[in-house]
Amino acid sequence: MFNIYDEVKGLKSIAITGHERPDGDCIGSCLALYLYLKKRMPEADVKVFLQKPSSAFNSIPAVDDIDSSFKSDIIFDAFIVLDSVPDRTGTMDIYSKAGKTINIDHHKSNAEGSSMVNYVVAGASSTAELIYDIIDKEFIDKDIATLIYMGIAHDTGVFRYSSTTPKTLKTVASLVEYGFDFSDLLDNTFFEKTYKQNRFQSRIVLDSKLYFDGKVIVGLADKELMEEFGATKEDFEGCVELLRITREAKVAVLIYYKNEETSKISFRSTSDDYDVSLISQHFGGGGHVRAAGCDVKASVLDAEKLAIDELAKIMK
């Protein structure tokens, strides 16, 4: 059984990172592993490099310890990449100098792993579930339990997606024993939306379109709409989920303006018969069968055409 301590035992400096625009699983996994290693190896210097999490995560344990500068003079003995391939972390300068690199992930698109040491379980519910598996349980405390729970909850849509296994739920059950307030945690980090988010996302749903006899729903946010609401990337949180739960639709697509050259596309599927990771990979992105995303060098309207053309290949 892979045990992360065996990989870093005796090392003096360890960095942890995850993907850009970190989600709940990425943040929870990075901070849980960070607190664990600090506790397990008090003599080691442990750092977490991540882009600043959205304000929904303001009250989770250790969030203030995140270093978003992506600058370091230290050449780390070990660099651990979670929930991502190293290229998508924005830390390649620091990563490439590290003595030992470790990649822990559950993305099908990174099935072999991309570091010197790899622990990838493609299809696992979340990276957070893998973190639970590879740490020594006697070091888990309320904060570590909170963060692992949060990661699993976010990546499973709060234990609804098909990646949720009996083992996932047994893991969650053992975490709940630590007595944190999971109800507040889920409200704060997952379910709640700001008034602005609610209005903006409702507008995207209002203007959404159906394709392929209603099997695909597409929501769009071009530059104009984003300016009208003063929207930033934070205002899209949970938006693709809102599209996904449309009863008629098998696949939900959210496309939004990122900058003059680039649009971001998020895909969700409600069935393994529609593998949206094939489409995101076609555009150079990554993801899972039922949840995937990519950037395309196109305007929002052109990106919609490109996405629909690709979707035609899987929407039989």
Ligand SMILES: [Mn+2]
């Ligand atoms: Mn994940």
